[in-house]
Amino acid sequence: MRHLGDFTATPRMLWIAVLAVPIGAAGAGAAWCLLRLIGLITNAVFYQRVSTELIAPGRHAWWLVLFAPVVGGLVIGAMARYGSEKIRGHGMPEAIEAILLGGSKVQPRVAVLKPVSSAVAIGTGGPFGAEGPIIMTGGALGSLLAQFLHLTADERKALLVAGSAAGMAATFNxxxxxxxxxxxxLLFEWLPRSLVPVASAVAVATVIRHHILGPGPVFPVTSALHLHDVDYLLAAVSGVIAALLAIVATVLVYASEDAFHRxxxxWMWWPAIGGLVIGVGGLFVPQALGVGYDVIGAELDGSISLGLVVGILVVKTLIWSLSLGSGTSGGVLAPMFMIGGALGAVEAHIFPSVGPGFWALVALAGVLGGVMRSxxxxxxxxxxxxHRWDALLPIMIASMTAYGVSTVLLRRSVLTEKIARRGYHLSREYDVDPLEIVFVSEVMTTKIVEFSPDLRISQALAVLNDPTDDYAGWRQQLYPVVKQGTLIGVVTRGALLARTESPTGIINDELHAEPVVTHADQPLRQVAETMAVNDVSTLPVVDRRDDTKVVGVVSLPQLLDARRRDQQEARQRERVLSIKLVRPTGSARGAAAVAEDTEEPAPRG
Known part of the structure; x- marks a missing residue:
């Protein structure tokens, strides 16, 4: 007899974690190369010099600011058309699509073309971030290694996500x-088989990042905070405003995409048009161009002026949203940092002073929660x-408030909307599987029909066709075959019905001697997985101490009991506690009220 196993954690998890170590190192290296490449292109285009220093585009001749993004868009369009269309977009939806629909397989050319196209987009003034491209690039590196090995789709997914997370960790420490x-x-699960390898890659990438880019925070803030109770309420207000801004930005992205599709x-020429939008915005607010780490730093240390921050808030939101819809290559996180920080910097002129950059940080977290739904x-x-650990509570309030408001007002996030528009459903909600918390013993049938191996098939068919039988054998789909109290196999209802025209012979002729079995203390999730793996819909339930003793049968319809219970808990409303008014006992009515409260019969008269 075969027993079900644990499908979530196996010794292979450790092997995948070992494979994730070099992927983490490669992800860190890819992040470093991408940042250096962005710096190289930015310096070459805007400063006409050879340098890999990461620098803002700055103020230049109008024609350079206007047309550099257009040229960058032309290059990206050509790379996408003649190289790989997978480089279009901001990285994360593409990684999600590769995981969910492509078996976690990424083309080798994407590992090269994606970072190069993103460096061109950002280096020529694009208002994008490096994190989306590095997520796709790191994921491509992990996927390529996995494709050379004999691995399952889930194991390839773990290595793809390990590369993506490693690049992310190395970029932002x-x-x-x-x-x-x-x-x-990316993972769409919270299981050891995937989290342990991803954590291995992230740890390695972060250690390497400390050596090549430094160990400190990307935007260090050291000033003291002076929080009061009202500031926590205002953090919730900031979260609501951040959610509304996130909704506007998301709607603009897909309104732009719809406009380009018309x-x-x-589509090869669309990034150039998006580049023209960027150039026009850059003429008004040059600081909105590029990754903008210097602007984000100024927002978070409180050194940015009100006029500039309003310009950033308006222009950055517009050029990022409209140009991203053109299908160019670039990430969303750094722009969200800048836009959220700008919103908070404006709020700092209205809300009470707590500390330099405090409201910028709170709004930044709120915008992330609203835009990415994470x-x-x-x-x-x-x-x-x-490293502003003392701001944890207001940051949490703002992020969760924005998340809640965004969820109520907007059906999908900027990430999942793109997947949905390609015709695929993507769930971003995590819940405990009700099959995980209900055991076989709670739903199995214990009053079952068993056959002996020498029983005539004609007699068995009589049981199948007798709806008056107390044991409801006519509803069973699988019948344990028992000899002297010992399970020796099973016979299916379908096999017996197939013998209706020739009911000669005995049960032993149709015996399946290697049944898949389960135990009464197993969760239904493992039963469901066993049924799926073995292509069966009913399992005998055997005693844990004696595998030859049948204690019941569990079938596929009974698995719905757990789902039904979960839906009942979610939908059925009831009042558990109530308050009863106790009146003076000088009257029959009052006496009845007291008696009702004490659950005793009311006295008469």
Missing amino acids: SPLAALLLAAEL LRLH PITGVVFALELT
């Missing part, structure tokens, strides 16, 4: 946020970017 982002956005031009990642990201 944010190991915990990278791990949470992997769980919330053009009669080939509130925990948003909180941890904000903390790891600044």
